[in-house]
Amino acid sequence: MAAGPDAYLQGNIRMTLEDPELWRTFHEIGTEMIITKPGRRMFPHCKVNLTGLIPCAKYILLVDMVPEDGFRYKWNKEKWEVAGKAEPQPPCRTYLHPDSPAPGSHWMKQSVSFLKLKLTNNTLDQHGHIILHSMHRYHPRFHIVQADDLFSVRWSVFQTFTFPETSFTAVTAYQNTKITKLKIDHNPFAKGFREEGTNKKRRPNKSPSCLEKRQKMSDMRDSEEENPQDFLHSSYEGYDGDEAELPKKKEVDDIKEERYSPWTAEREHRARTESPAGADARDLYNAEQLVPAPASYPLYRFHEYGKSPSPSSSVSSSNGGSERGSFESRVPDVATVPDHDSSKPHDVAGPSPCGPQHLPGPQDYPGVLNMTVAQAGKPGVIGHHIYSPYNAEQPLGQWSNPGPAQYPPPHHLTADYTAQAVHHGYHHGNVAEWSQYPLFSYSCW
DNA sequence: TCCTCTGACACATTTGAATCGT
DNA sequence: AACGATTCAAATGTGTCAGAGG
Numbered sequence: 034m035a036a037g038p039d040a041y042l043q044g045n046i047r048m049t050l051e052d053p054e055l056w057r058t059f060h061e062i063g064t065e066m067i068i069t070k071p072g073r074r075m076f077p078h079c080k081v082n083l084t085g086l087i088p089c090a091k092y093i094l095l096v097d098m099v100p101e102d103g104f105r106y107k108w109n110k111e112k113w114e115v116a117g118k119a120e121p122q123p124p125c126r127t128y129l130h131p132d133s134p135a136p137g138s139h140w141m142k143q144s145v146s147f148l149k150l151k152l153t154n155n156t157l158d159q160h161g162h163i164i165l166h167s168m169h170r171y172h173p174r175f176h177i178v179q180a181d182d183l184f185s186v187r188w189s190v191f192q193t194f195t196f197p198e199t200s201f202t203a204v205t206a207y208q209n210t211k212i213t214k215l216k217i218d219h220n221p222f223a224k225g226f227r228e229e230g231t232n233k234k235r236r237p238n239k240s241p242s243c244l245e246k247r248q249k250m251s252d253m254r255d256s257e258e259e260n261p262q263d264f265l266h267s268s269y270e271g272y273d274g275d276e277a278e279l280p281k282k283k284e285v286d287d288i289k290e291e292r293y294s295p296w297t298a299e300r301e302h303r304a305r306t307e308s309p310a311g312a313d314a315r316d317l318y319n320a321e322q323l324v325p326a327p328a329s330y331p332l333y334r335f336h337e338y339g340k341s342p343s344p345s346s347s348v349s350s351s352n353g354g355s356e357r358g359s360f361e362s363r364v365p366d367v368a369t370v371p372d373h374d375s376s377k378p379h380d381v382a383g384p385s386p387c388g389p390q391h392l393p394g395p396q397d398y399p400g401v402l403n404m405t406v407a408q409a410g411k412p413g414v415i416g417h418h419i420y421s422p423y424n425a426e427q428p429l430g431q432w433s434n435p436g437p438a439q440y441p442p443p444h445h446l447t448a449d450y451t452a453q454a455v456h457h458g459y460h461h462g463n464v465a466e467w468s469q470y471p472l473f474s475y476s477c478w
Numbered sequence: 479t480c481c482t483c484t485g486a487c488a489c490a491t492t493t494g495a496a497t498c499g500t
Numbered sequence: 501a502a503c504g505a506t507t508c509a510a511a512t513g514t515g516t517c518a519g520a521g522g
Contacts, residue, residue: 067515070484074513107481154483167482205483206516213515222514225489 048175048194051080051144055219056198062211063113064201072151072162076220079147079173079199086137086177093178093186094130094140096147098163101170101200108208116168123156123164127176134182154205165203172200 050056055077056064067073079096086092100119107116128150132139153162165171172195180189207213217223 076514217515220490220514222490222492222512224491224514226515 045085046177046192047084048177049082049084050196050199051082051146052077053196053198056196059212059215060198060200062215063209064199065204065207065209065212066152066201067207068152068154068165068167068203068205070153070155070158072153072155072158072160074148074151075201076216079150079175080144081175081194082144083137083140083177086141087179088136088138088141090137090179091134091181092137092140093133093180093183094145095127095133095176095178095186096130096150096163096173097125097127097176098152098165098171099174099195101172104170105166106168106170106202111209113202113208119169120166123166126161126163128161128163129183134180140177152203154203167203167205170200170202172197 059077066075100122103119104115105117105119106113108114128147130145130147131149132145151160151162152165153160154165154167155162156164158164175194176191177194178186178189178191180186202208207216217226
């Protein structure tokens with residue numbers, strides 16, 4: 034274990050999402066992310082804060098994209114509808130933060146941005162972008178691994194974090210005009226398309242026709258587009274559930290964790306019914322993590338939305354939970370957690386008790402790992418259906434015959450996803466299996 | 479015909495090198 | 501000579517839109 038004797042003792046790590054309000058604004062409508070052949074950045078982009086790391090221990094930060102479910106969607110009449118089963122999972126890639134590996138102090142001293150992460154629909158992409166299918170839903174997962182170098186990753190403990198409001202639909206062209214407007218309003222690169230912007234030439238001429246076209250396509254545009262209630266009501270009707278009962282936005286605020294998007298509502302429904310932990314359904318800050326335990330290395334997952342279910346959640350609660358989505362990892366089965374108090378501010382900029390550190394500057398090797406993506410198909414359950422690109426509703430047999438082998442076949446699928454999650458986080462015995470799909474078999478830095 | 483995807487386009491920001499002044 | 505501020509051009513990131521293609 035590259036990280037030394039304390040490698041198993043990664044407790045109290047807390048990850049908070051930067052700019053959660055913006056994410057929620059998008060999520061309320063139904064975030065869409067453009068994917069292009071050359072690769073497209075996300076907006077909003079993923080930016081997180083970390084605390085609770087061991088300042089002198091080195092960590093690697095990774096992001097991958099997990100299918101939200103096993104469906105393909107289509108945009109029909111101002112709402113998303115299920116359009117069939119999801120397509121086979123594209124080559125699974127994980128984005129490695131370019132600073133990796135870096136000491137905990139480095140990660141904690143400022144927010145960690147994944148600005149340069151790009152999404153593509155080009156399954157033959159050679160640039161290391163994360164490959165997604167259009168019209169499918171995904172959510173990013175953030176992994177933090179205590180490891181001295183990239184090659185130690187596969188032997189180390191993964192701690193995984195997700196934020197429900199970061200889920201999105203991958204598209205090649207925006208479907209929802211509300212999302213387009215939000216992007217234009219918030220993305221500085223799109224300033225030229227703002228109504229009040231300096232661009233007087235393009236918008237006035239083209240915008241109306243565009244809207245007209247979309248109007249034609251949507252066939253049932255509401256005359257009052259700005260009504261959020263109407264909007265929420267109209268969106269995602271294919272997954273309606275209890276959409277009609279959505280409270281008005283003002284009312285939603287108090288319980289926005291529960292309903293701030295139809296997607297969330299849908300996920301939550303599943304969480305409510307399927308979570309073995311019986312987590313408070315309102316706390317939908319889905320958090321996934323792989324936590325080591327002495328014997329079985331079970332996975333722990335709980336729901337947090339604006340607050341942590343752990344006693345130490347006062348931190349996140351106090352900072353509002355409205356400012357940042359946050360997640361604090363726990364190591365419930367490991368008693369010997371390193372004694373670092375994550376609740377107190379980290380003066381990581383100060384002298385490190387670890388002696389001189391090599392603080393790698395932003396290194397120019399952002400890359401991807403060809404890890405097989407875990408599947409959080411059942412939000413209420415531990416999300417790590419490792420190696421299964423689909424949730425339980427999907428026939429696993431699909432992967433026993435991987436077809437034309439454009440995509441690497443996953444590891445064998447077992448019913449015990451806990452064990453697989455362990456497999457993911459730890460690599461204890463099944464060397465042969467791992468060696469089939471080396472962690473770094475596809476890297477592009 | 480419908481739906482999705484692609485590529486060119488105009489406009490914006492970002493980045494880095496070159497220049498200038500202190 | 502060294503440093504910081506400013507300028508400028510190239511690179512890059514955006515949404516739009518017409519048209520291709522399944």
